[in-house]
Amino acid sequence: MKVQHYKATDQNPNLNDYDKVYENFNWDEIEKNFSWSETNKFNMAYECIDKHVEDGYGDKTAFIYKNDDEKSTYTFKDMQIASNKAANVLKNEAGVEKGDRVFIFMARSPELYFSLLGTLKLGAIVGPLFEAFMEKAVKDRMENSDAKVIITTPELVGRIPVDDLPNLEKVVVVGETDNNDQVDFNAAFDKASEDFDIEWLDKEDGMILHYTSGSTGQPKGVLHVQYAMVQQYITGKYVLDLKEDDVYWCTADPGWVTGTSYGIFAPWLNRATNVVVGGRFSPESWYGAIDELNITIWYSAPTALRMLMGAGDEVLKQYDLSSLRHILSVGEPLNPEVVKWGMDVFNLRIHDTWWMTETGAHMITNFPAMDIKAGSMGKPVPGVEAAIIDDSGNELPANRMGNLALKSGWPAMMREVWKNKPKYDSYFVGEWYVSGDSAYKDEDGYYWFQGRVDDVIMTAGERVGPFEIESKLVEHPAVQEAGVIGKPDPVRGEIVKAFIALREEYDESGELKEEIRVFVKEGLAAHAAPREIEFKDKLPKTRSGKIMRRVLKAWELNLDAGDLSSMDDD
Ligand code: WT7
Numbered sequence: 212m213k214v215q216h217y218k219a220t221d222q223n224p225n226l227n228d229y230d231k232v233y234e235n236f237n238w239d240e241i242e243k244n245f246s247w248s249e250t251n252k253f254n255m256a257y258e259c260i261d262k263h264v265e266d267g268y269g270d271k272t273a274f275i276y277k278n279d280d281e282k283s284t285y286t287f288k289d290m291q292i293a294s295n296k297a298a299n300v301l302k303n304e305a306g307v308e309k310g311d312r313v314f315i316f317m318a319r320s321p322e323l324y325f326s327l328l329g330t331l332k333l334g335a336i337v338g339p340l341f342e343a344f345m346e347k348a349v350k351d352r353m354e355n356s357d358a359k360v361i362i363t364t365p366e367l368v369g370r371i372p373v374d375d376l377p378n379l380e381k382v383v384v385v386g387e388t389d390n391n392d393q394v395d396f397n398a399a400f401d402k403a404s405e406d407f408d409i410e411w412l413d414k415e416d417g418m419i420l421h422y423t424s425g426s427t428g429q430p431k432g433v434l435h436v437q438y439a440m441v442q443q444y445i446t447g448k449y450v451l452d453l454k455e456d457d458v459y460w461c462t463a464d465p466g467w468v469t470g471t472s473y474g475i476f477a478p479w480l481n482r483a484t485n486v487v488v489g490g491r492f493s494p495e496s497w498y499g500a501i502d503e504l505n506i507t508i509w510y511s512a513p514t515a516l517r518m519l520m521g522a523g524d525e526v527l528k529q530y531d532l533s534s535l536r537h538i539l540s541v542g543e544p545l546n547p548e549v550v551k552w553g554m555d556v557f558n559l560r561i562h563d564t565w566w567m568t569e570t571g572a573h574m575i576t577n578f579p580a581m582d583i584k585a586g587s588m589g590k591p592v593p594g595v596e597a598a599i600i601d602d603s604g605n606e607l608p609a610n611r612m613g614n615l616a617l618k619s620g621w622p623a624m625m626r627e628v629w630k631n632k633p634k635y636d637s638y639f640v641g642e643w644y645v646s647g648d649s650a651y652k653d654e655d656g657y658y659w660f661q662g663r664v665d666d667v668i669m670t671a672g673e674r675v676g677p678f679e680i681e682s683k684l685v686e687h688p689a690v691q692e693a694g695v696i697g698k699p700d701p702v703r704g705e706i707v708k709a710f711i712a713l714r715e716e717y718d719e720s721g722e723l724k725e726e727i728r729v730f731v732k733e734g735l736a737a738h739a740a741p742r743e744i745e746f747k748d749k750l751p752k753t754r755s756g757k758i759m760r761r762v763l764k765a766w767e768l769n770l771d772a773g774d775l776s777s778m779d780d781d
Contacts, residue, residue, distance in 0.1 A: 215547055215585040217560045219578075226449050227580045229590065236593035238622060241445050252411035253437040255418055256294060256331035258444075259479035261409070263287045268482060275458070276321045277500055278489035283321060287482075290328070293321070295407035297329025300399040305360045305381035309334035309410050312420060314353055314361040316340040316371070319464060319489040322385045322396065326362045327465065327475065334410030336417040336434070341466025343736045346370045347683065348430075352422045353379065356432050356629050362396065414438045420629060421468050423568040424676025425647075425667060432629030435571045439472075439623035440480060442572040446592055447477030450564060450576045451508055452537050460486040460500065461510040467673065468568040469541055472623070473510055477572075483508075494522035498530040505534040512542040512672035513549060516561065517702050520552045527556060537579060539564055542672030543704040544660050547585035563588050565660065567646060568674070569638070571623030575658050587657040588650075595621050599652050604640040607651075612661055615650040616643040666760045668697035670705050675739050677760060683735045684709060687727055689717040694750050694758040698743060698767055709741035710763050712750050719746045 226232050242248040245258065260273070269288035276283050285293065301307040313330045315337060317323050330337045338356060340349060350372045353361065357378040361371060365386040373379060383394040415436050422430040447453045451473065459478045463469035478485040488500045492515060501509065519527075538553060538561045545563040553561040564576040565588040575597055577589035591597040596618035599607045607613045619642055628635040638644055649661040668675045677695035684693035691712045697705030711727070713719065724744040732740035751762040765771065 214587075215551065217550065217554065217583040217585065219580050219582050226578045226593070229578065229581055233591075233593045238441060238594055241441050241594075244444065245441070247414075251414070253414055253416065253440075254332065254334070254409050254412055255437055255440055255476065256328040257409050258440055259476060260287055260290045260294060260328060263479075263482050264291050271455075271482070272484045273479065274321070274324065275484065275486045275504060276319075276324075276489065277486065277504065278320075279496075285321070290325075292405045293325040294328035294332055295405055296400050296403040297322075297325040298332040298407045299329075299403040300394070300396060301326070301329055301335075301360065301362075301383070302333055303403075304394040304399050305383055307333050307335050307360055309412070310417065311335045311359045312338050312356045314338040314340055314358045315465070316342065316344070316349065316361055316363040316367055317385060318342045318364065318366075319487050320364075320385070322400075323465065324475065324487070325400075326383075326385075326396070327471075330362075331418065332407060332409050334412050334416070336420050337471075338420045338422070338432075339465045339471060340422075341464060341736070342367060343738060344370070344466075345732075345734050345736055346372055348679075348735050348739075350375055351429055351679075352432070355422075355429065356420055368393070412437050415626065417626075419471060421471070421568050423468075424674050424679055425634075425665070427676075427678050428634070430676060430679060431631060431634055432627075433468075433568050433625045434627040434629055435623060436626050439571045440476060442592075442594070442621060442623040443472050443476040444480040445594075446573040446576075447473070447481045447483075450562070450573050450578060450592065451477060451481075451510065451539065452579045453478060453481040453483045453508065455482055457483045457507045458486060458505055458534070459483045459508040459510070460488065460504070460506045462488070462497075462512065462515060463510075463541075463672075468571070469510070469512075472572055473541075492518070494519055494526045495529075498527065498532060501532050501535060502530040507534055508537045508539075509535055510539045510541070513540055513545050514543065514671040514703055516540060516549050516553070517546070520549060521702065524556070532557060535559060538562065539576075541566070543669050545586070550583070550585040565589070565658070569625045569644075570617065570621070570646075571625060572621075574617055574621075584653075584655075584657050587653070587659050589658065590656050591658075597652075597658065598643070599650060600640070600643055600645070602640075604643055609654045610651055612649055612651045614664060615646045615648045615658070615660075616640070617646065618642055619644050666696065666764075668695070668705050668707055670697065670700075670707055670738060671703045673738050675707060679735065680707060680709065680731060680739050680741070681758070683731050683739070684711065684727065684741075686734070687730050689713050689723060690727065691715075692750050692758065694760055694763045695741065696760050696764045696767060706742040707739065708743040708745070708767065710745050710747050710750055710766075712747055 273287040274285040362383040385396040461474040562577040566574045599613040600616045694710045698708040700706045751759045
């Protein structure tokens with residue numbers, strides 16, 4: 212198939228000469244943009260907000276929150292005050308101290324952002340939780356990290372299993388609460404002082420803990436430290452192309468890493484106006500937000516872009532989207548058709564970016580000033596060394612498919628898998644961090660994504676671990692055993708498909724499928740619920756009893772299942 216090339220525009224001088232910038236790049240130089248390079252006093256929230264107020268930008272718009280007809284706008288000064296108040300609430304009412312794990316479990320709202328910044332100002336570690344999580348998902352994550360405080364809303368508070376979490380000291384509720392054990396955030400916020408002494412931290416102190424799924428085991432807590440900000444700042448400048456006058460919109464929820472690294476940190480480190488749109492996706496509300504707020508930079512995901520593409524031109528024509536000047540995508544492969552659609556309807560290129568929860572920031576991207584080969588993820592960002600390696604860590608030549616790997620040591624790299632050193636260590640082969648993705652690099656140094664090496668499922672840009680879903684499925688009384696795979700889907704990338712062997716007393720039926728689906732949806736999370744269920748008499752297993760998802764996938768795709776020597780076929 213012929214690869215479509217899209218020429219760079221010269222709108223952006225950053226990285227115009229990629230090779231030269233890449234070669235001369237040095238993190239020490241980037242550090243000089245921060246006063247901590249001299250004082251050694253770190254605090255992410257300070258760098259995002261207070262610093263800009265001190266530099267005379269207090270009146271500049273920092274944050275626009277929009278949800279249906281509601282819209283609120285905050286300057287950097289407003290954000291400084293609101294985050295100070297939130298910090299005081301958490302300190303005085305919930306006893307939060309440096310290093311504590313504080314979870315935030317709520318739908319996007321201004322208070323989510325105030326309290327996240329407030330938590331950081333206290334030097335505590337933030338654990339964002341996606342609002343769709345149900346009780347078990349919430350419990351596993353909070354239990355693993357011994358969370359001390361959780362901030363939530365009246366709609367979600369019932370999903371926090373307080374009795375099963377002995378280390379949880381306070382539940383802070385943003386909204387009505389008549390429970391005297393809980394902190395009424397709004398009441399305390401109204402009374403809180405506007406001043407707060409920021410807790411200064413060290414470069415390597417923990418900052419944020421994102422739980423993410425692997426193919427085996429419980430979700431793992433990926434810890435990022437203060438120093439990550441160097442890379443989040445510079446990729447914000449080079450890749451997102453953030454400039455001071457930009458109105459930037461990242462569509463991701465802070466429950467996922469894109470929604471923090473690039474929905475909070477990168478834009479505010481670069482002093483841009485950051486837009487958050489609450490509520491559900493619809494073509495009308497998304498195009499409407501761009502039109503109404505005059506968004507200039509838009510960072511989204513292939514699934515959403517494919518849905519917009521599918522919604523057609525009629526809806527598109529009702530909006531003026533001419534404010535847009537730069538579009539990016541992340542999370543799954545960006546199909547060449549989508550890039551082409553972007554050229555047709557916006558007359559702009561859509562820039563694919565590749566990275567992971569564990570990498571904390573962009574790794575391989577298409578820069579504004581670089582020619583795009585549609586379907587390629589682009590090239591490594593300056594300061595990052597990537598390679599395609601074999602399973603022993605040897606670098607492979609151009610055009611050979613292998614493991615996409617990164618040379619350890621970039622600033623935003625995870626520092627720990629919470630309480631799981633073996634898991635952390637398992638990512639590395641020598642000096643290489645092995646991503647779990649397979650890819651190849653072409654003769655021009657562009658990287659091409661090929662797939663996951665493991666069984667991790669990417670559905671609608673969200674990463675779900677088959678193990679977590681399988682564990683939930685077997686809790687259902689009818690389920691004897693379950694194997695879960697990602698099935699390719701034109702809109703969602705993949706959908707969750709479960710193969711289930713029923714206990715003898717149960718009969719296959721459509722109602723039972725639906726009941727099982729709802730069981731996962733209500734017990735774990737809506738996005739983890741299998742969209743398809745297929746009953747089987749028996750699932751393929753290894754002799755040690757491990758379900759062979761690879762065989763399930765081969766069944767699904769009508770492929771040869773490969774080497775079955777480890778399969779138990781009696
Ligand atoms: C996995 C990481 C931090 C980004 C959001 C997802 C897949 C990510 C791309 C891309 C193809 C991509 C990979 C990766 N992925 N970006 N541009 N093209 N695949 O973060 O939940 O940690 O998932 O998402 O498979 O390993 P995540």
